[in-house]
Amino acid sequence: MPLELNQEKFIPRIETELKQFLSAQSFRSALEMKHMISYHMGWEDSGKHGKRIRPLLTLLCTGALNGDINDAMPAAISVEFLHNFTLIHDDIEDRSALRHGRETVWKRWGIAQAINAGDALFCISQLAMLELSNTLGAEIAAKAAYEFNQMSFHLTQGQYLDMAHEADENFELDTYFSIINGKTAALISFCAALGGIVTGQDNRILESISSYGKYLGMAFQMQDDYLGIWGDPNVIGKSTSTDLQTKKKTLPVLFGLKHSEDFKELWEIEDPSPGDISIMAKALEASGAKTFVSQHVAKFTNQAFDALDASFNHTQNRSTFVVALHELSEKLIQRTK
Amino acid sequence: MPLELNQEKFIPRIETELKQFLSAQSFRSALEMKHMISYHMGWEDSGKHGKRIRPLLTLLCTGALNGDINDAMPAAISVEFLHNFTLIHDDIEDRSALRHGRETVWKRWGIAQAINAGDALFCISQLAMLELSNTLGAEIAAKAAYEFNQMSFHLTQGQYLDMAHEADENFELDTYFSIINGKTAALISFCAALGGIVTGQDNRILESISSYGKYLGMAFQMQDDYLGIWGDPNVIGKSTSTDLQTKKKTLPVLFGLKHSEDFKELWEIEDPSPGDISIMAKALEASGAKTFVSQHVAKFTNQAFDALDASFNHTQNRSTFVVALHELSEKLIQRTK
Numbered sequence: 218m219p220l221e222l223n224q225e226k227f228i229p230r231i232e233t234e235l236k237q238f239l240s241a242q243s244f245r246s247a248l249e250m251k252h253m254i255s256y257h258m259g260w261e262d263s264g265k266h267g268k269r270i271r272p273l274l275t276l277l278c279t280g281a282l283n284g285d286i287n288d289a290m291p292a293a294i295s296v297e298f299l300h301n302f303t304l305i306h307d308d309i310e311d312r313s314a315l316r317h318g319r320e321t322v323w324k325r326w327g328i329a330q331a332i333n334a335g336d337a338l339f340c341i342s343q344l345a346m347l348e349l350s351n352t353l354g355a356e357i358a359a360k361a362a363y364e365f366n367q368m369s370f371h372l373t374q375g376q377y378l379d380m381a382h383e384a385d386e387n388f389e390l391d392t393y394f395s396i397i398n399g400k401t402a403a404l405i406s407f408c409a410a411l412g413g414i415v416t417g418q419d420n421r422i423l424e425s426i427s428s429y430g431k432y433l434g435m436a437f438q439m440q441d442d443y444l445g446i447w448g449d450p451n452v453i454g455k456s457t458s459t460d461l462q463t464k465k466k467t468l469p470v471l472f473g474l475k476h477s478e479d480f481k482e483l484w485e486i487e488d489p490s491p492g493d494i495s496i497m498a499k500a501l502e503a504s505g506a507k508t509f510v511s512q513h514v515a516k517f518t519n520q521a522f523d524a525l526d527a528s529f530n531h532t533q534n535r536s537t538f539v540v541a542l543h544e545l546s547e548k549l550i551q552r553t554k
Numbered sequence: 555m556p557l558e559l560n561q562e563k564f565i566p567r568i569e570t571e572l573k574q575f576l577s578a579q580s581f582r583s584a585l586e587m588k589h590m591i592s593y594h595m596g597w598e599d600s601g602k603h604g605k606r607i608r609p610l611l612t613l614l615c616t617g618a619l620n621g622d623i624n625d626a627m628p629a630a631i632s633v634e635f636l637h638n639f640t641l642i643h644d645d646i647e648d649r650s651a652l653r654h655g656r657e658t659v660w661k662r663w664g665i666a667q668a669i670n671a672g673d674a675l676f677c678i679s680q681l682a683m684l685e686l687s688n689t690l691g692a693e694i695a696a697k698a699a700y701e702f703n704q705m706s707f708h709l710t711q712g713q714y715l716d717m718a719h720e721a722d723e724n725f726e727l728d729t730y731f732s733i734i735n736g737k738t739a740a741l742i743s744f745c746a747a748l749g750g751i752v753t754g755q756d757n758r759i760l761e762s763i764s765s766y767g768k769y770l771g772m773a774f775q776m777q778d779d780y781l782g783i784w785g786d787p788n789v790i791g792k793s794t795s796t797d798l799q800t801k802k803k804t805l806p807v808l809f810g811l812k813h814s815e816d817f818k819e820l821w822e823i824e825d826p827s828p829g830d831i832s833i834m835a836k837a838l839e840a841s842g843a844k845t846f847v848s849q850h851v852a853k854f855t856n857q858a859f860d861a862l863d864a865s866f867n868h869t870q871n872r873s874t875f876v877v878a879l880h881e882l883s884e885k886l887i888q889r890t891k
Binding site: 310329332333344363 | 581582583584586587643646647648665666669670671674676677678687691693695696697699700703704706707710711713714715717718729732736
């Protein structure tokens with residue numbers, strides 16, 4: 218319940234603040250670029266967009282540490298802008314044509330202007346973060362901006378590795394963990410830690426919250442990999458095993474390629490039929506991949522909750538924010554249950 | 555002479571600091587990305603690269619305002635990294651295959667990883683700027699980073715306009731000025747103003763130094779346009795009228811297209827011969843374009859020097875730094891003389 222209440226309260230506010238911040242920027246005679254960004258944010262046409270989980274996480278962590286939500290708002294919208302900047306560039310790099318049922322920015326405006334609009338949105342995310350100077354002072358703004366750019370740099374490394382290993386049939390699990398750490402967990406981890414930065418926590422607490430976010434992000438991504446093969450299509454709302462269809466090198470697949478000659482052979486089938494996919498999923502399960510992934514999800518989930526407790530046990534531990542964080546974490550990781 | 559002495563002193567230091575800062579960044583397992591950036595910066599192969607004029611401008615302005623060069627160094631290397639980030643992305647957007655005699659990053663590593671390496675370099679430029687926190691405190695770091703991102707945002711607008719008008723045969727001079735302001739002058743202007751930011755000047759001085767840099771950048775770009783048609787090939791080291799050959803829409807061309815039917819007709823010739831180009835240059839001159847551009851260069855040059863004097867007249871005006879700034883400005887603008 219606290220999560221639902223907090224979502225009802227904060228998600229519309231986050232949306233309003235995002236829109237207002239974009240509107241406040243001077244695009245001079247490059248107004249079409251504003252339109253590109255607004256379109257990408259989901260504010261035109263069908264209006265579909267992401268769930269704004271990242272800024273919510275920042276605000277919940279801020280609240281759990283007794284910080285002022287208003288003061289933290291520039292930081293919250295900054296991470297959402299940043300996330301969307303990475304999506305614009307990732308879509309170009311991955312040649313993805315659709316996002317939220319709409320043409321991606323590069324598909325609609327061409328690669329050159331999409332790179333450029335992404336760069337503009339990256340600048341806007343930086344400007345939002347530096348607005349902390351007005352709410353919480355220059356010390357906190359400079360620290361937040363520094364950590365923000367360290368994290369953004371880490372994201373580019375995750376993206377580098379992901380693309381570099383695209384054609385690689387048999388990369389090490391360590392590489393997989395580096396990729397999901399860079400591509401997913403680093404940002405989630407930062408969003409959580411940001412609640413600590415804006416409330417001026419010491420390094421011990423910051424590290425603890427970062428760990429919570431990192432484990433949460435890792436567990437979430439591995440769970441997503443799991444559901445992409447063995448999820449209940451009625452629950453997750455898309456046909457399962459699309460990941461096997463599209464030959465996505467997720468954790469179960471990497472495990473299977475290493476440990477099962479049967480699966481390795483099946484993996485070579487071009488354009489597999491639904492029947493093939495069902496056999497592939499079974500071969501993967503027989504290889505121990507299902508158990509392996511489940512165990513890893515469980516391990517990282519436990520670590521996430523331990524770190525969550527450790528991060529906030531010095532505050533009123535049963536505050537609505539801490540309970541909401543528990544609920545949010547459960548919701549993200551255990552989407553099957 | 556002061557310019558030469560300052561260049562001899564600072565350019566090698568800037569280079570060392572740039573290299574050290576890049577080396578100090580953790581690329582984790584994405585080491586190839588470090589190689590891409592190092593290659594782009596001109597530190598591998600032939601080793602050719604830009605003249606590092608922008609960080610030099612920041613350091614000279616810092617010195618002219620009695621600031622400590624060491625303290626300003628993170629800001630100086632930040633603008634050079636930023637400039638190089640924009641070059642990586644611009645080369646993709648403009649499909650340029652060569653820079654400093656080497657293959658461009660996208661040409662060598664592909665578009666996807668080049669976008670990504672550019673993003674990484676943008677993060678690095680931000681991290682460098684925020685290092686000011688350690689030398690000059692959080693207030694100055696946060697202010698510098700904020701203005702830095704406003705300027706970077708402006709650059710993306712210049713790039714947007716430039717690309718948007720690529721196929722446009724007859725755009726207004728206002729648009730031309732917006733483009734060169736965004737693409738060239740905004741960064742030069744910021745580099746100068748940065749010397750004022752790191753020395754804690756008030757807004758009046760900051761605006762004055764910004765104007766100096768803006769007029770300098772505008773005059774420089776228009777002079778470049780002039781030389782691209784009427785420059786002495788022996789002096790500028792490239793065959794003149796390449797701009798007419800490549801159909802670049804520079805200031806003289808825009809003027810000619812508006813005011814001369816003769817030139818407009820000649821402009822339609824596909825793949826013009828050297829003879830055609832010579833006739834085109836003469837038609838442009840007859841249209842009044844040469845005079846128009848010269849007058850504009852002179853006007854902006856005067857404004858630049860006026861603003862330069864106004865910016866530093868409250869300090870020891872004959873300091874070696876101020877004299878060096880005069881020399882640098884002369885050198886940039888009046889390269890024919």
